[in-house]
Amino acid sequence: MNENAFDEDDDDDDFDDEDDDCDNDRVLTLDEARHQFLSQIQSMVGYCARLENKTLRKRLELLAFCILVMIDGEDTVGPYSLHLITESGKLTGNLSDGELHSRWSCHYSVADK
Numbered sequence: 863m864n865e866n867a868f869d870e871d872d873d874d875d876d877f878d879d880e881d882d883d884c885d886n887d888r889v890l891t892l893d894e895a896r897h898q899f900l901s902q903i904q905s906m907v908g909y910c911a912r913l914e915n916k917t918l919r920k921r922l923e924l925l926a927f928c929i930l931v932m933i934d935g936e937d938t939v940g941p942y943s944l945h946l947i948t949e950s951g952k953l954t955g956n957l958s959d960g961e962l963h964s965r966w967s968c969h970y971s972v973a974d975k
Contacts, residue, residue: 902932902939930963 890898910925928937935941944957 898939899932899942902937903929906932927963927966930966933958934960934963936960936963 906928910921946955
């Protein structure tokens, strides 16, 4: 996926991008990482919304795929972990293994089938 595909400005931009020029050699704070994660999702939403030549279902499936790509670390941000949490708050497993987007496109996406 083109890392600049989501760079176009969107009128629905509620996130302040002034902190996006963080020094790449340091670890982001949790707040910075959350901001980066949510800003990237917002960019993906704007991109998918502008795809007027695609059906709503195809745009939604593309959005799901793009988010999974980001979680898997195949985008300009990430990877992230998705942990299962018990009712008592104990972490029991990590759902993200770098292949969620592949599993989605092979088994769950139906727009092109």
